[in-house]
């Protein structure tokens with residue numbers, strides 16, 4: 519297997535509670551990324567496939583967000599229970615997990631049923647300095 523045949527980018531961005539867009543890692547523990555790393559390590563794929571922590575991938579409303587390259591397959595709403603299936607089916611078998619894919623009309627749109635467009639978004643509250 520060539521080096522780094524696939525890259526899994528896992529959003530580990532954290533925003534304050536109540537943030538309008540939400541975030542993929544509210545607890546800031548990188549738990550999902552750790553699970554991907556462990557799932558790869560268990561299969562002896564540590565040197566061949568990477569599971570990287572990513573900053574915000576701008577799909578916050580569809581998160582937790584994971585994107586797998588080189589296919590650029592975007593997954594949303596990924597939970598701990600989905601890690602094994604993504605690794606087995608997509609990373610090992612080359613077959614994306616369709617049920618978790620972010621819909622095209624969500625991925626490539628300024629707004630969708632889940633996302634408020636920038637223009638009408640209420641600014642985040644100022645940080646309180648006391």
Ligand code: FES
Nearest residue numbers: 529542575577578
């Ligand atoms: S916080 Fe994860 S995509 Fe923005």
Ligand SMILES: [Zn+2]
Nearest residue numbers: 624630631632
């Ligand atoms: Zn959407």
